[in-house]
Amino acid sequence: MVNILNNNEKLTPYIFYSRFLKDIAANIKGSEELQLKLVENGDDFIFDSNYSIEPITIPLLLSLVEQLCKFYKSPIRLALYNNTATKKILNFLYKSDFFYVAGANKIPSFPYGRNILQFDEHYLGDFIKKTPRPEHKVRCYSLDDNNLRNELAKFDNDDYKRDFLISRYIYVVREHFQELLFDNENTLENKDLYIEILSELITNGVLHSKSNTFALMFVNKYATKFSISDNGIGFTESLKSKQQDFLYQPLELKNEIDKLNTLRINDKILENFNFIIETLFYSSLKDRKGLFDLMLSVVLKSNGYFRLHSENSQIIISSRMSSDLLILNALRDKLFNIHRQILINGGQDEHKEVMLSLKSEIKANFIQLYLNICNKYNDDFRYSSMRFFNVKFRGVHIEVEIPNN
Template sequence: MISILKNNQNLTTFNFYTSFLKEVAIYIKENQNIDFKLVEHGDDLVFESNYRIDPITIPLLLSLIEQLSKFYKKPIELSLYNNNATKDVLKFLQKSDFFNIAGDNTNPYFPYGRDILHYDEAYLGNFTKKDPRPEHRVRCYSLNDNNLSEKLKVFGNEDERRDFLISEYTYTVREHFQELLFDNENTSLKADFYIEILSELITNGVLHSKSNTFALMFVNKFSTKFSISDNGIGFEESIKSKDENFIYNPLELKIKLDSLKILNVNDKILSNLNFIMETLFFSSLKNRRGLFDLMTSVVLNSNGYFRLHTNNSQIIISNRMRNELFELSALRDKLFEYHKNIIINSIDDDRYNKEMVLIKNEILDYFVKLYKNICDKYNNDFKYSSIRFYNVRFKGVHIEVEIPTV
């Protein structure tokens, strides 16, 4: 069996991508089945062991377990242990609804179980009285919930379905995360903005990825973190499904990036990175706030970190890219003002097309500059680079954000 939590090692998102995924992949190649145990030493070495998990790793773990359960066509077995070494992490996972969501729960007073994990519920009890914060819960969003699939059938096109879902999720996201957003001055002053963005991202997850979307927000005295993870079609298939219009030509940026040949990286893996950039570029042109706006707000306004992962590639955006991000953000705001003017005044002609295309071209150029800067830094010192490449492919889209407290 594979241990999810190793002794004296915090399962962070970094450890999840760099070591845990690799261990799982090797095990699958060498075995016909896969089982997990929650902790490395089980009931042994109780007083010498310490187990921890970074809360924002939980959506990634659920995404992986869901992928494995689909591959093996059954829930994945998980062995639990309730002892002095495991009580704290076991209680946090239970109170965060990890077990309710991963298991086969049908009790309407708890989140509906996705039946992707099998475990013995007898181990979930006899905990300390101190409870973790009730808002620190992992959430699962799906078209199978609240009869959403049927409700969407009455709408004639994609835009109407999207608008309906965003309106549904705006209310839900506010209920789930607003109190946590108010606990950090960097997020409380823009709570409506983050609720709008999260509603958009969750809608993207369930509508386009066609999968469950897992999300968790966690606040401590240092920062607000949140993680969104899905097992869907990923950026490549999503971008290829986009229609051309006057302002966006699908793959326009990616074709430019592919031709640069800056990095000596496997073409398939490099393509994943370039699809990440293409997706951020596409987001910067939209008439709704989304992934690009989340990235620039977190980094420029809060001096935070934004991580985006798909398949074998990950990009980490931070204050080191401030110059390019500042220019991109200013151009995005100019373009968004045109979008707002068109929507508010119900303009249905092309009077702004020329100006908007000019701004789009400037955005395109700055994305190329940003990409070159990131790649040059990778070539100089890949260990501290903003991009990471992995041998193990992790399907779907995985977003992580960290916003420092003021």
């Protein structure tokens, strides 16, 4: 059995990537069944045990369990314990809808169960009275819900499918997260931007990654945090399928930074990181707000943290990189304003020369940003914006932390 929660260890995203994924990988043995244990000590040492989880780790956990469920072609068994040491964590997971989303629930008044975990529901009761905020729930977005898959089949164009989904999700996102966005001065000032971007990211997750997308937003007295996770095709396959247009040539930035050879890292692992950089570059050229704009808003406008993980690699963006980001932000604003002008007035051809010039500047500054990140990694990898892990985690995983003023 693999412990999800170890005694006296808070399951944060970092612990998830560095410890929990390693434990899972070590216990996957072909066709032999993998089993999970919610807490390390079970019913032993109940007065000496303490378990906790960072709420934004929950989407990562669900995404991984869904991936394991697909691998084993059956729900993953989860051993639960209801005792003095586990009541608090059980209460939080239950009231955040973790068990409804992961289990086999079919009751319409509760979140639809994805049937990825198998557990004894008799352990879910006799909880402490503390009730979390009703908005602090994990959400699952899927094309299998609300007849979306059949609705999308009516469109023969990907842009129409995207527009249809975004029009649906922008109302859903507002319903799920707007109250939490009101509680932080930074997110309140930019609430419409965050709703627009979250709708875009969820649409990307369910439409292009070809998987379910899990999300959770959590607010405490220090910060607003949210996490979005899917176990879909990831950046590599997604970028390879992009079509060339006048502004973007697939993998153009990645092909250039691949040649820089600035790090003594396994080529395959470094390639994963370079695909992350390519994805942010691609996002910076689009006529829609997306990943790149989320990163800029979180770091420059809110002095927060932005983490983006794919396969073995992760990038962490913070205010320490503001000088590089401010230049990219100014260029992005100019390009996006031209996109808006074209949307309203048409006349793309007359703007092409300026747009291509801005694109070249953006790419040059991305290369400089990449070199700066690599140099800092070479100087002291512990404080670098790059992280590399021993175990691949399929899909795309985004974590954001926005401090309260």
